[in-house]
Each structure stands twice: as structure tokens, then as C-alpha cells.
Amino acid sequence: GRSNGTDGVTVYDAQIFSNALKLISMELDLHNALINQEFFLVYQPVVDTITRAVTGFEALIRWKNSQGKIISPTKFIPLAEETGLILQLGEWVLLEACSTLAEWRRTNPLFKNLKVNVNLSARQLSDLELTDIVSRILTKTNLPPECLRLEVTETMLMENPDYADITLRRLRALGVGLCIDDFGTGYSSLMYLQQFPISNLKIDRSFVNDMEKNPANYEIVKAVVALAHALGLTVVAEGVEEEEQRIMLLEAGCDFSQGYLFSRPIPPQEIPNIVSIMQAP
Numbered sequence: 001g002r003s004n005g006t007d008g009v010t011v012y013d014a015q016i017f018s019n020a021l022k023l024i025s026m027e028l029d030l031h032n033a034l035i036n037q038e039f040f041l042v043y044q045p046v047v048d049t050i051t052r053a054v055t056g057f058e059a060l061i062r063w064k065n066s067q068g069k070i071i072s073p074t075k076f077i078p079l080a081e082e083t084g085l086i087l088q089l090g091e092w093v094l095l096e097a098c099s100t101l102a103e104w105r106r107t108n109p110l111f112k113n114l115k116v117n118v119n120l121s122a123r124q125l126s127d128l129e130l131t132d133i134v135s136r137i138l139t140k141t142n143l144p145p146e147c148l149r150l151e152v153t154e155t156m157l158m159e160n161p162d163y164a165d166i167t168l169r170r171l172r173a174l175g176v177g178l179c180i181d182d183f184g185t186g187y188s189s190l191m192y193l194q195q196f197p198i199s200n201l202k203i204d205r206s207f208v209n210d211m212e213k214n215p216a217n218y219e220i221v222k223a224v225v226a227l228a229h230a231l232g233l234t235v236v237a238e239g240v241e242e243e244e245q246r247i248m249l250l251e252a253g254c255d256f257s258q259g260y261l262f263s264r265p266i267p268p269q270e271i272p273n274i275v276s277i278m279q280a281p
């Protein structure tokens with residue numbers, strides 16, 4: 001607190017105290033939410049930029065709290081990460097996403113070649129047991145490993161590149177795909193990029209956003225696509241909201257697209273319908 005003026009001290013400390021209480025209470029809520037099964041996944045289609053056919057989905061977590069309010073992952077993932085709860089939560093996400101795709105594959109031939117992308121957090125990537133967890137879940141759900149893609153950010157990779165490299169190699173050896181998320185926003189080195197056993201780059205939506213108005217961003221998008229292809233990687237653009245953007249991405253040679261133009265993240269029950277509507281011609 002401030003040393004001059006008693007009122008200042010009181011107000012300042014009360015503010016800190018109240019914020020801390022909010023965090024602690026949310027931490028408790030998060031823990032209970034896991035027990036009470038208040039988390040659920042929504043799925044956003046990833047489509048072929050040219051044909052708009054669905055090629056897979058990204059699983060995105062949501063929390064419906066005890067008051068019925070839906071809370072964004074941007075609010076609670078950082079807290080779950082901080083408290084370590086993310087390990088349990090992340091395992092739940094993996095199991096839920098894999099069993100959902102496995103179930104679709106059993107009941108619907110249109111899902112034969114579709115993939116599910118799951119976001120990993122930094123703690124999960126540095127968990128020594130990650131590969132065993134993923135392997136166990138694939139066996140349990142009977143999902144072919146190539147149907148699962150794990151998304152990691154550049155920042156997560158660069159925090160401890162040697163360690164990340166070992167973990168990614170183990171995951172790759174299982175047969176799962178690896179994708180660098182939010183590409184372009186972090187600091188990454190080309191040397192590592194070609195060294196990591198990744199299969200896919202996802203261009204951050206901040207570049208896609210204003211590509212039409214900002215020629216520099218379109219140049220970046222084109223350069224990322226060229227770079228990815230030169231390294232033998234496929235590219236997904238995220239945050240595609242306008243048809244004009246899809247055309248620009250198509251011209252840039254971007255393989256896959258994801259965004260509100262095609263579909264918002266939707267509950268699993270709505271996915272089979274979207275897949276059948278958006279098929280390869």
C-alpha cells in the first residue's frame with residue numbers, strides 16, 4: 001500500500017485483497033467444476049480453402065458455471081495453468097475429443113478422414129507423462145493416432161526447445177500430428193521450426209484479420225505459406241470471417257481455413273450435419 005494517507009492505504013489494499021479473493025474463489029470453483037462436470041467442448045470445423053469441405057475440427061473448451069454462465073477459456077485456462085489443474089483438465093479434453101471423434105467414425109462414413117485438433121498448454125507439454133497419457137487415451141478410445149492433432153504455440157516450444165523437441169518426437173512416434181498454433185505472434189527461430197517434427201502451421205488470426213486493408217499482413221501470410229510449404233508443412237489460416245479473405249488465402253496457396261465464415265465453434269450434436277453439408281464436391 002501507499003505510505004502517505006491512510007485512506008489511500010485502505011483503498012489500495014482492499015482492492016488487492018478483493019482481487020486475490022476473486023482469484024482464490026475462482027480457483028475453488030474450477031476445481032469443483034471438474035468434479036461437477038461443468039466443462040464441455042465445442043468444435044469448430046477446419047475446411048479446405050478451395051472446396052470448403054470439412055477436413056477436421058478444433059476442440060475448444062467451455063465452462064458452464066453453477067450459475068449457468070458460460071465462461072471463456074481465455075478467463076480460466078491461465079488460472080488452471082497457474083494452479084496446475086490444467087493437467088487434469090487437459091487430460092479430460094483429450095479423452096473427450098478423442099472419444100467424440102471415435103464415436104463419429106463408428107457411426108458415420110463421412111468422418112473417415114477427419115481429424116480433431118486439441119490445444120495443449122505449457123504445463124502439459126512439460127509433463128513427462130504426456131506421451132503415455134496420449135497413448136493410453138488413443139488405445140482406450142480406439143482412435144487411430146493420425147486422427148489426432150496437438151496444437152502447441154511457438155512460445156511454448158521456445159521456452160525449452162530441447163525438452164519440447166524430445167516430447168514432440170515421442171508424440172510424433174506415436175503417429176499423432178503436431179501443429180504450431182498462433183504462428184507469427186511468438187518469437188521463433190527458423191532453425192527450430194525445421195527441426196521440430198511438426199506437420200502443420202496455423203497462421204494467427206491477427207494477420208488474417210485485416211489482410212485486405214493491410215498489405216503488409218497479406219505479405220506476411222504469403223511468406224508464411226511459402227515458408228511452410230518449403231519445409232513440407234501444411235498451413236491453416238484462423239479467424240477467416242470474410243469471403244474476400246478466403247479468396248486471398250486461396251491465392252496465397254493456404255491449404256486450410258478456419259473461422260466464422262465457415263462456422264462458429266458448435267456443440268458436437270451439430271457437427272454431423274455441417275460435415276454432410278460441407279463435403280468435397
Ligand code: C2E
Pocket residue numbers: 044059060061072073074077090093119120121181182205238239240241258259260261265
Ligand atoms: P486458439 O487456440 O487460438 O483458438 C481459436 C480461438 O479463436 C477460439 O476462441 C475461437 O472461438 C476463436 N475464433 C474462431 N474463429 C474465429 C473468427 O473467425 N473470428 C474471431 N474473432 N475468433 C474466432 P476460444 O474458443 O475463446 O478460445 C480461446 C483460447 O483458449 C484458444 O485460442 C486457446 O488458446 C485456449 N483454449 C481453448 N480451448 C482450450 C483447451 O482445451 N486447452 C487449452 N490448453 N487451451 C484452450
Ligand code: CA
Pocket residue numbers: 058119151181
Ligand atoms: Ca488453437
Ligand code: CA
Pocket residue numbers: 181182202204205238
Ligand atoms: Ca490460434
Ligand code: CA
Pocket residue numbers: 182
Ligand atoms: Ca490463441
